[in-house]
Amino acid sequence: MSSENITPLAVSCALIVQNQQVLAVKRSVGMDLAGYWEFPGGKVETGENPEQCLIREIKEELDLIVELISDLTPSVFDYPGKRIQLIPFLVRIKSGEILLKEHEGAVWLGENELFEVNWAPADIPIVRELKLRWSEFFTN
Numbered sequence: 001m002s003s004e005n006i007t008p009l010a011v012s013c014a015l016i017v018q019n020q021q022v023l024a025v026k027r028s029v030g031m032d033l034a035g036y037w038e039f040p041g042g043k044v045e046t047g048e049n050p051e052q053c054l055i056r057e058i059k060e061e062l063d064l065i066v067e068l069i070s071d072l073t074p075s076v077f078d079y080p081g082k083r084i085q086l087i088p089f090l091v092r093i094k095s096g097e098i099l100l101k102e103h104e105g106a107v108w109l110g111e112n113e114l115f116e117v118n119w120a121p122a123d124i125p126i127v128r129e130l131k132l133r134w135s136e137f138f139t140n
């Protein structure tokens with residue numbers, strides 16, 4: 001089968017913003033893409049939409065309740081053997097304290113620190129869009 005025919009795996013992810021910063025989390029040993037930084041989230045399951053997936057994953061991974069502020073442009077990326085469609089949402093924390101249940105690290109990044117971590121390749125276009133639209137997101 002040619003790569004054009006691979007059905008993308010939909011993955012929702014959260015750009016959690018607070019105090020002019022966004023949260024990045026580090027994938028743990030044992031996960032695929034271990035050691036890369038990403039936005040928390042996960043695969044959209046049967047019967048849920050990307051927004052519902054996001055709320056569920058952020059509760060599961062970080063023990064946070066978040067609310068959606070806006071969406072960004074999905075990023076399609078081909079990893080060996082799989083195509084990911086990463087669906088990003090800008091969110092804010094509604095309640096809870098961050099508890100890392102699956103990741104091995106977390107860091108808050110300001111506008112000029114966005115590229116200081118080693119992002120999973122699929123995240124790069126999203127980080128670029130965040131940087132371009134930074135003032136729009138942080139002045140509202």
Ligand SMILES: Nc1nc2c([nH]c(=O)n2[C@H]2C[C@H](O)[C@@H](COP(=O)(O)OP(=O)(O)OP(=O)(O)O)O2)c(=O)[nH]1
Binds near residue numbers: 013031037042086
């Ligand atoms: N969650 C998340 N996954 C990402 C990002 N960037 C990126 O390439 N991925 C990839 C890594 C994985 O191959 C896939 C999502 O897998 P996952 O392991 O987070 O999803 P999940 O929690 O539903 O998975 P599972 O362990 O239950 O199978 O997407 C990102 O920013 N966030």
